[in-house]
Amino acid sequence: MAKADNKATASGVTRLVARLARALREREKLTQTALGEKLGYTGSAISALETCAQPPSDEMLVALEQTIGGGLGVFEEAREWVRLEKFPQHFQDFALLEKQALTLSMFETQVISGLFQTDAYARALIAGGFPVLSDQRVEELVEVRLARKALFEREPVALIELILDEAALHRAVGSRDIMRDQYQHLAELAHRRNVTVQILPLDCGFAGEQAGLRGGGMTLIETLKHERLVYMEPQDESLLLSDLAKVSVYSQRYAKIRAQALGPRESLGLIKKLAGE
Incomplete structure (x- = not known):
């Protein structure tokens, strides 16, 4: 639901998209209702977009590009930045780094890494956390978390490594069905x-x-650029380290953890066993 207070707190990207949408709509001599019909939205939804009462969804930006974008690509370009702003503020800088990473080596202790989560697991995890979030905010966070999976298909290929504490595999999230599907998804990615x-x-x-x-x-x-960094997230805060000495210590600790972990084949066998395969 659109909120009046969103107008005062809207980001620069949201305001720019709103101004562009209005300008391009008026250039096409379309009313808000007429544009809404072309996009599959109500006139009220277009009004909410243009007044910044409601940030545009990814689907709306795609539709705007196809309908009034005029080949400029502005709404397509805006998708990345609007999506970025939906992440928690402390995560936004890392999200940019992750998207462009050459290698990503993760050690997770509490839950399955967000990059490896299913839709249902992510939704149950986010909705069950604290502070309590609105349904709309939960869906926004699920949407942007799943969008991170584009890294698996990116060119140049990113090398992705996950070391998962076994406790995270046994920690119940959502339901048994959600956990079973999550194990299967994790196994598929491991292949x-x-x-x-x-x-x-x-x-x-x-x-x-x-x-x-x-x-x-x-x-x-x-x-x-072959820079090496360490990112940590204690209690919803973020810590990004670039100091060479500190990065070295954490890299050595990670190497030790990897040496103590099960091998990839043994690990896959355990995941499949939990999935009931």
Whole structure:
């Protein structure tokens, strides 16, 4: 539902899209109702767009490009930036880095990494968190989380590695059906040539070492310019490290965690076992 207070807090991108939509609509001599009919929306929805009472959805931007874009590509370009602004603010800088990463090496301890989540798992996880979010905000966050999966298909190919603490596999999210589908999805992704999935077993500490027990999760990033960074997200805050000495320490810790994890084949076997295959 459109909200009046959105008008005061609308971002620069949302305001620019609103002005462009209105200008191009008027150039075509279309009323808000007439444009809405062409797009499959109500005139009220177009009004909400043009007054910034409601940010445009990804689907609306696609429709605007096809209908009044005039080959300029402005609405197509805006899709990326509007989508970016739907992420939590603390995640936006990392989202840009992730999209352009050459390699992405993740260690997750609590839940399955967002990049590997199914629609249903992501929705149950986001909706069940705190603070409580509106249904609209939940759907926005699910939409942008799933859009991150484009990294799996990107050219040049990104190498993606996930080490998952076994506890995250056993942590119930949503329902048994959601978990079963999530295990199957994780197994499917693990079969991709540019993806490696490993599980850090619960009994790893019996061997006398558990490098992943302290400090929580982390993501190591190598950019297209071969810069190496570390990203962490404690309690919905973000920490992005570029200091070479600190990046080195976390890289060594990650390497130790990887050495203590099950191999890719053993890990896939465990995931399939949980999926009931």
